[in-house]
Amino acid sequence: MSKYNALWNYIAARSEPAFKLSFDEIREIAGIEIDHSFLNYKKELLAFGYQVGKISLKAQTVKFLKLES
Secondary structure (H helix, E strand, C coil): CCCCHHHHHHHHCCCCCEEEEEHHHHHHHHCCCCCCCHHHHHHHHHHHCEEEEEEECCCCEEEEEECCC
């Protein structure tokens, strides 16, 4: 079980082709702070039908993109 499962389930329940979440929103959903280990965990999201797009440290946002079927 991944420490980001709550986040992955939240994202999988969405239907938009692309959306952004702030680091604060991710913390609220996942229950943990986003940190550099997120880069290692992001590949898990592929199994949920999405991928991580752009991560902006300046804006503190992460863009998520729905995988094409």
